[in-house]
Amino acid sequence: MKTKYILAAACAALASFSPAFAGGEGWTPDFAAAKKQAAAEKKDLLMDFTGSDWCGWCIKLNDEVFKHDEFKAGVKDKFVLVELDYPQDKSKLSEETQKQNEELQGKYSIQGYPTILLCDPEGKPFAKTGYQEGGPEKYVAHLDELRAKKVTRDKSFADAEKAEGPAKAKALVAALDAMELEDEMVAAFYPTVVDQIKSSDPKDETGFGKKLAAKQKFAAFEEELNGFAAKKDHEGALAFVEKSAGEFEGDQKQQIVATKAMIYAQMGKFDEAIKAIDEAKAVAPDSEMAGQFDGFKKQLEMAKEKKAKGGDKEEEDDEKEEADQ
Known part of the structure; x- marks a missing residue:
């Protein structure tokens, strides 16, 4: 009887330690094993970087897509499913899995969740996506389109x-x-x-070298700008942005000028911010980014109006205080 109880307790302990996957059955947390399986079965890897107990869009993607039989049936012959979870409740994962996931987060430069990567059996990514509305069948079709990239x-x-x-x-x-x-x-x-x-x-007949150099230069710009942000030095950031804008062109210049608008907005200088957003749109009127500026401009105008009303109220309060005295 004692042996029976010991075995039962051991099974219960193992069951409690087994990971419960947000997407349901069919997922593995073991990246190395997944690569071996993908190579043996001639499949690709579908890697889900998720926050299973806190990320709203991750939970939505699981509920609308990953948990459904239509999704599982649609991918079973194409992918090995890998769930890389970053939950708030760390007790859900073994220390080994937590360490693996942290390393993979850095290796794949994951910045947000959910991030879905399609990789070959060696783990080399060839496509990236995230939440897509429309349900499991539509998501499977979306993945098939992405596989064409490979x-x-x-x-x-x-x-x-x-x-x-x-x-x-x-x-x-x-x-x-x-x-x-x-x-x-x-x-x-x-x-x-x-x-x-x-x-x-x-x-550089392909222009690849020029594009690469421009990207590296822009990355250096962003790093230096972050230094001003860390010190909350708005004036210094503005001067740096003004000086840098002439050194770039196209979408990068547009992004820099738009950054100027954001800095002005943080300073409460909404007239200057509105003028800067108009300048940014004029840099490349047909760009994808330019299409977002009209909405941002409306927000600036509303913020300006709100500030003006707040200023009027402050003046009225001051006058009332003086009258009371």
Whole structure:
């Protein structure tokens, strides 16, 4: 009887320690095992970076998509499902899993949740997405569209193998462009591709070198601007932004001018902020970012009106106080 109770207690302990996946059955937290399975079964990896007990959009994605049989049936022959959870309740995960997830968060430059990555069996990402409305069938169709990026990537890599010089560089650039990954992810997982582009196209006929240099310059700008933000030095930030705007062009310049509007707004200088947002829109009127400026401008105008009403009330209060005295 004693042995029976010991075994029952051990089974209960193991059951309580087993992870409960937000997306239901079919997911694994073991990244290394998932890669081996994907290689053996000739499947891709679907990696869900989630906050299962606090992230509203993660919970919504699980409830609307991942938990449904239509989703599981639609992906079972294409993906090995990997859930990388970052819950507030750390007791849900073993220390080993927590350590693995922290390392993968840094490796894949994860900035928000949910982040869904499609990767080949080696763990190299070829597409990125997140929450999509429409239910499981629509999400499966969305994933199928994203899998086409891998086909384009691999075809471009194959074309590059047969080419030399700028033609080789052009094929490699096409591979990177097809995946639409952030620069940090490209640098982490495709560094040899970047090196081959540079060496194959020393005169930069593809324009890749120029774009890369511009991105690196903008990253340096953002880092320096963050220094002003940390010190809450609005005047210094404004001067830095004014000086830097002329050093960039296109979307990057537009973003910098829009940053000026935000700084003015933080200072309560709404007339200047409105003028700056108009300047930002004029830099590239047809850009995707420009389409968001009208809404931001309305918010600035409302904030300006609210401030004006608040100022009038303060003056009335001061006058009433003087009259009472």
